[in-house]
Amino acid sequence: MEVKADKDTLYSSLPQSVQSNSSKIGLKAVRADFLKNFLKQTVHSDKKKEKNVPLEHLTVVSEVIENPPKKRKVEKGPRKHRKTMTHKERKKMKLFDIKKEDQIYEKYIPLHNLWKDYISDLLYSGDKEKSEGILTNDAQKLLKADLHGAIITVIKSRCPSYIHTTGILLQETRNTFNIITKNNKIKCIPKLHSIFTIENAGILYTIYGNQFKVKSSERSIRKFKTKATLDL
Amino acid sequence: MGKKKSSVAHKETYQRINYLYQAAYLVLTTDSSNHSLCRFYTKTLKAIARRLVLRLHPNIKRTICKNCFLLLIPGVTTITRIKGKKDKYSETKCLGCGFKIHYMANPNYKPWFENPEAWIPTGS
Numbered sequence: 001m002e003v004k005a006d007k008d009t010l011y012s013s014l015p016q017s018v019q020s021n022s023s024k025i026g027l028k029a030v031r032a033d034f035l036k037n038f039l040k041q042t043v044h045s046d047k048k049k050e051k052n053v054p055l056e057h058l059t060v061v062s063e064v065i066e067n068p069p070k071k072r073k074v075e076k077g078p079r080k081h082r083k084t085m086t087h088k089e090r091k092k093m094k095l096f097d098i099k100k101e102d103q104i105y106e107k108y109i110p111l112h113n114l115w116k117d118y119i120s121d122l123l124y125s126g127d128k129e130k131s132e133g134i135l136t137n138d139a140q141k142l143l144k145a146d147l148h149g150a151i152i153t154v155i156k157s158r159c160p161s162y163i164h165t166t167g168i169l170l171q172e173t174r175n176t177f178n179i180i181t182k183n184n185k186i187k188c189i190p191k192l193h194s195i196f197t198i199e200n201a202g203i204l205y206t207i208y209g210n211q212f213k214v215k216s217s218e219r220s221i222r223k224f225k226t227k228a229t230l231d232l
Numbered sequence: 233m234g235k236k237k238s239s240v241a242h243k244e245t246y247q248r249i250n251y252l253y254q255a256a257y258l259v260l261t262t263d264s265s266n267h268s269l270c271r272f273y274t275k276t277l278k279a280i281a282r283r284l285v286l287r288l289h290p291n292i293k294r295t296i297c298k299n300c301f302l303l304l305i306p307g308v309t310t311i312t313r314i315k316g317k318k319d320k321y322s323e324t325k326c327l328g329c330g331f332k333i334h335y336m337a338n339p340n341y342k343p344w345f346e347n348p349e350a351w352i353p354t355g356s
Contacts, residue, residue, distance in 0.1 A: 037264045041327070084299045085329070093329070095271050095300055102266045114258055118251040122244065146248045148255060148273065171272055217279035220245045 098170065098178075098186060105182050108149070108168045115149030119200050142205060144220045147172060150198050152179060155206070157194035165189065172216040245284055252277040253292060256303050264308050267328055271301040290345050299331035 013019070018027075085093070122145055123138055153166040165187060171178035177189045177196070191209035198205045214222055240246065256273040259266055274296050281288050295304045304326060306312045311325045320337040344350050 034264075040265060084331070090300070093300070094268075096268050096275075098268050099266075102263065102269070107263060107266075110258060110262060111255060114251070114255060118247070118254075122247055141244060144244050144248070146251055148252070148276075170269060215279075217276045217283065220248060220280055221283050 096171070103180060103184055103186055105168070105180055105184050108170065108180060111149040112151060112168050115146075116200070119145060119150075123200070139205070143224055147198070147216070150200075152177065153197050154189060155195050155197055159193070162189055162194060174215045175213060242284060242286060245280060245286065249277055249280060249286070249288075252280075257305075260303055260305065260308065267302055267309075270303050271328075274303055275301045290343070294333075294335075297326045297328065297331055298333070300326065300329040302326055302328040 014022075018025075119142075122141060147169055148171070150169050151166060152169045154162050154164065157163050165179065165181060167179035167181040167187065169177055170180055170186070175190055175192065177191065179187045179189060181187060191213050194209045196207040196209060198207065211224070211227065252273045256270045256277070259273070260270045278288075278296065278301070280286075296302075297304055302309055304310045304324060306324070309327050311327065313323050313325075314320055314337055315323050316337075321334045322337045323332055323334055325332050
């Protein structure tokens with residue numbers, strides 16, 4: 001009975017007087033999916049091993065526990081100079097590939113909201129009473145801005161199947177945009193031969209993919225030249 | 233000093249770095265198993281800083297894994313322990329790749345960036 005009582009007190013919710021003042025003390029509610037994710041990471045499932053464990057192994061284990069093997073001295077080889085992984089090893093690990101479980105559109109809506117705040121802060125910081133006619137300054141700023149998290153659409157393209165695909169931009173590489181669509185699919189769209197638009201606060205900005213073929217990290221340094229001819 | 237009113241040079245890139253750091257943090261906290269996108273943002277962040285020769289603040293630099301670019305949040309993506317018998321040090325182990333970082337845990341030592349002399353006065 002004592003154990004039961006203890007359990008009841010353990011899992012009961014906090015008294016109401018504490019709950020009402022919880023924000024003042026600094027208590028935070030644990031997210032519902034926190035425990036599930038935590039267990040997924042920490043507990044490794046060895047289902048294959050568990051299935052086929054013959055009884056003989058158990059006796060071997062008990063013998064080992066009774067007389068543990070003597071520790072051998074491990075001979076150390078030449079000392080490694082490099083601590084971090086090489087580029088080849090990193091490629092093998094597939095550090096930047098998005099898993100199938102994470103390809104859900106609704107997960108990235110908060111990211112888009114964050115981007116909205118960032119871009120409005122970047123464009124309209126300082127002088128709020130700027131007239132709408134001055135857009136060249138905006139374009140210069142937008143060239144150096146970050147586009148991860150923006151909703152992007154393809155207007156024109158040489159490949160007709162790309163046209164009118166919209167989605168949140170997740171990854172930007174030198175030659176492609178990786179977009180997640182509302183159908184929970186990741187699409188890799190090449191910048192070459194296509195024109196994109198980005199919408200912010202009622203203004204549409206068009207991006208010509210042919211001139212935009214730069215690494216996203218390199219874009220903040222590079223100077224862009226104005227070109228008159230624009231063909232697909 | 234300068235003609236411009238804004239005293240901070242490279243203000244837009246600093247804003248961009250700030251945004252990327254926030255985005256990486258937000259992606260990790262919304263779903264703690266989504267490591268790959270977080271890594272992508274921190275890598276671009278580091279690449280921008282490297283190209284423009286901007287020094288990241290140690291508080292930001294120390295929360296990015298050197299090995300696999302994962303954002304290090306204690307309890308979520310790292311295991312942090314105090315170790316050592318004579319000289320104590322804190323060991324943070326990245327759960328993405330298993331890389332370990334040591335920092336000395338000496339209560340009398342104060343790093344330079346916490347010193348008020350290190351800050352450049354602004355506005356003057």
